[in-house]
Amino acid sequence: MKVRILQLGRKVIDYEATGGATLGAALEGAGVAAAQGMDLRINSQPATLDTPLNEGDVVTVIPRIKGGALALS
């Protein structure tokens, strides 16, 4: 099944997930690190790595941003 992953601050990924895949499995398969400091949504609703995906879902990976500050390095 096809899902779209919006990795905010990075890129958009159209990903072919296996049937019954969870959000965590799809992110891992797409090479998206859902590390600390990220909020997850499926079709704008809060989700966890264990949430199952459905055909056509839009996953949004939202960084928790605090700034702010410019890092000039």
Next chain:
Amino acid sequence: MLAGFGTARVTARQEAVSGQSLSGVVISAVDSMASRQAIWNGCVRFRAAVPLYIDARMGAEVCRVYTFNPTDPDEVRGYEATLFDDGEAAEEACTAQAIIYNTFAVAALVANQVKRYARGEPLEPNVLFDLATLTLLKGV
């Protein structure tokens, strides 16, 4: 810019925030969650003289703006759920010199909310705009 387009005057004051009595529209555009929480708890939360609070945050190319009445218990509860410790924030890539334009984007989102308030138009309480993916989300 204001001088060129209107009659409004701006007086910049550089001073630490430590519980001053703020009034009017308050816009928070600071560098850390610790500073943001200090302003919120010390000067804005349930202050009747502040009818509108705008909290602007950015990180790399992601901009986020919260807009609400800080005397409304429901809105206060919702906003406080968005506060977190600095250690929980995402570590953004250090390429800010190349993406300084994001400051203009977040400024535009803030100015839009002020304009809506001034004109009595509906406010948008939670706007998320990402320049990297050109995504605009509301209410997430």
